[in-house]
Amino acid sequence: MKLLVDVGNTALKTATLAGDVITLVNEADIPWSEIEEVLIAQVGKGELVAPLIARAQQLAIPYYQAKTSATLGGLTCAYPQFENLGIDRWLTVVACYHLYPQQSCVILDCGTASKIDVLNKAGQHLGGWILPGLDMMISSLVSNTQKVFSDDTSLFLPELGTNTPNAVKNGALVATLGALEYYLSQSDDTPVIVCAGGYGELMQQHLARPSTYNDILVLQGLMYWRKYQQFA
Ligand SMILES: Nc1ncnc2c1ncn2[C@@H]1O[C@H](COP(=O)(O)OP(=O)(O)O)[C@@H](O)[C@H]1O
Numbered sequence: 001m002k003l004l005v006d007v008g009n010t011a012l013k014t015a016t017l018a019g020d021v022i023t024l025v026n027e028a029d030i031p032w033s034e035i036e037e038v039l040i041a042q043v044g045k046g047e048l049v050a051p052l053i054a055r056a057q058q059l060a061i062p063y064y065q066a067k068t069s070a071t072l073g074g075l076t077c078a079y080p081q082f083e084n085l086g087i088d089r090w091l092t093v094v095a096c097y098h099l100y101p102q103q104s105c106v107i108l109d110c111g112t113a114s115k116i117d118v119l120n121k122a123g124q125h126l127g128g129w130i131l132p133g134l135d136m137m138i139s140s141l142v143s144n145t146q147k148v149f150s151d152d153t154s155l156f157l158p159e160l161g162t163n164t165p166n167a168v169k170n171g172a173l174v175a176t177l178g179a180l181e182y183y184l185s186q187s188d189d190t191p192v193i194v195c196a197g198g199y200g201e202l203m204q205q206h207l208a209r210p211s212t213y214n215d216i217l218v219l220q221g222l223m224y225w226r227k228y229q230q231f232a
Pocket residue numbers: 007008009010011012110111112113133135196197198199
């Protein structure tokens with residue numbers, strides 16, 4: 001059994017991998033006695049994952065940090081400097097390359113930041129966009145203005161706001177949906193739309209087009225990435 005770890009800038013997600021079955025698990029419930037390898041996708045701070053690494057070292061369990069690459073099998077990375085692409089973004093592309101073979105995909109991964117990445121049916125990552133995540137959009141408005149405020153109760157709706165929290169939260173939603181809609185309006189393709197991340201389900205619910213929500217996309221990418229590695 002392997003341990004998969006997705007270290008974002010807000011949250012750390014952990015799952016076990018047995019065969020090709022990924023099971024999300026709370027950090028406190030990791031079955032360490034059954035773990036024979038730890039695979040880490042890290043874009044967030046090291047202190048989030050340090051306790052896990054320390055435990056693996058203590059138990060002499062090998063651990064590996066996933067890295068982006070120019071190619072992975074038939075998949076190619078859009079960044080000439082591939083090392084600058086967030087490993088989370090790369091792994092969502094790796095996941096979709098395997099989940100939707102020979103199909104074009106647009107990935108909307110909404111976490112601390114919202115990322116859009118595009119993969120064509122030939123397996124070329126075409127690049128994407130990075131936006132402030134919904135919470136970041138809201139907090140930056142509230143902390144940089146005198147009169148803008150939000151709340152924890154208003155919903156995110158694709159409607160005009162009729163009070164300040166609505167205006168702020170609906171604005172964050174439509175700005176993010178708008179980026180995806182902009183890409184789709186410019187594309188002569190009909191890509192598979194895959195939503196991921198903490199706000200992924202919200203996004204998927206407000207998309208007027210067929211789409212899927214995948215809460216383990218980065219972790220699935222980590223599973224596929226592992227198949228291309230030959231560790232000692
Ligand atoms: N149901 C949810 N579960 C987890 N995070 C959520 C949820 N709804 C919204 N969020 C927001 O999603 C973000 C965390 O998403 P995640 O993709 O784990 O982030 P990251 O990978 O950047 O750490 C936070 O901004 C959080 O407020």
